[in-house]
Amino acid sequence: MTTTMDAEEEMLSTPSISKSTAAISCVAMTLAYVAILHSPTLIFRFPAPTSFNQFMIRRFICAIAASLLCLFVSSLLLLPQQSWKTAYLFTLYGIQADHVWHAVVFPFTLTSLVYAGSLVYKCVLLSSSWNGDESEGIPLNCLHIVLHKIYSVVISVASNIAAWRNLVVAPITEELVFRACMIPLLLCGGFKAQTVVLLCPVFFSLAHLNHLLEFYYQRNYSLQRTFMAVGTQLAYTMIFGSYASFLFIRTGHLIAPLVAHIVCNFMGLPVVYAQRKVLQLQLLLNLNFLLFVSLS
Numbered sequence: 001m002t003t004t005m006d007a008e009e010e011m012l013s014t015p016s017i018s019k020s021t022a023a024i025s026c027v028a029m030t031l032a033y034v035a036i037l038h039s040p041t042l043i044f045r046f047p048a049p050t051s052f053n054q055f056m057i058r059r060f061i062c063a064i065a066a067s068l069l070c071l072f073v074s075s076l077l078l079l080p081q082q083s084w085k086t087a088y089l090f091t092l093y094g095i096q097a098d099h100v101w102h103a104v105v106f107p108f109t110l111t112s113l114v115y116a117g118s119l120v121y122k123c124v125l126l127s128s129s130w131n132g133d134e135s136e137g138i139p140l141n142c143l144h145i146v147l148h149k150i151y152s153v154v155i156s157v158a159s160n161i162a163a164w165r166n167l168v169v170a171p172i173t174e175e176l177v178f179r180a181c182m183i184p185l186l187l188c189g190g191f192k193a194q195t196v197v198l199l200c201p202v203f204f205s206l207a208h209l210n211h212l213l214e215f216y217y218q219r220n221y222s223l224q225r226t227f228m229a230v231g232t233q234l235a236y237t238m239i240f241g242s243y244a245s246f247l248f249i250r251t252g253h254l255i256a257p258l259v260a261h262i263v264c265n266f267m268g269l270p271v272v273y274a275q276r277k278v279l280q281l282q283l284l285l286n287l288n289f290l291l292f293v294s295l296s
Helices: 004-013 019-042 052-078 086-092 100-131 142-159 161-188 193-206 211-218 223-251 255-267 279-295
Strands: none
Touching: 019 052, 019 161, 019 193, 052 086, 052 161, 100 223, 100 255, 142 161, 161 193, 161 223, 161 255, 193 223, 211 223, 223 255
8 A cells, every 4th residue: 555654755765845845835824724714704805694504605615715725735845856746646645545444444443442431421421310320330222322323413414514514524624734735745845754743733723723713702702711712622633633644644545534533523522531430431441542552
């Protein structure tokens, strides 16, 4: 399988751009992505959308336009050294058919381990509400609960535009920009893969700083609550960004971080500690962590 790690070795032998150029390009793409998202009202001064659906459709168009622009800019920097071999460019972007099932199953399984505790915890809470005593253990219909939630999300995606944002548009556009475009640029600039895994999430987190104004002005959060909310989000995006970059480099497939992104957006923040003393859940959380580290 041709992976991004294999491509790194070839690029490092004949780097076409400097480290500073690669880093500046990533910063520029981050700023462009955020600016284009807010361009209808802040730059073009379009009238405010009259409905949430209209607002989201406008955001979708801007996100797609920003992704296409970043793909174009990164291709100008990456293609000259390969004499415009577009097939090689697609390989760098992680768009390939080889071992695609591995690129789907591996991240899905690995990411699901993180959320196994969350699912069990919800089942325990439901069991407590039904039986009045959570010490009786995990209900036998836990699988039914999971399947019902998956079914609900499928229906939601088909009818809810916010679900389209969280599970379709945002994962695709963000992975294209912050993984497919930036990681090959950083590798081509001479950065080591380990450095890229730590550096790329910085750009991904910076793109979420715009929520600072959203929480403070639009949602009327206090300044302290705003910084706490944004700080939590930045920490989460840093961790996820490192994980997604690792998946992209490890598999050489864009679909790998895309699958992880969709699962994380669907599940939200995982349970890392059970407030109630559930022995089975505590053991499962510890086992999940050990399995996650060993499989990765």
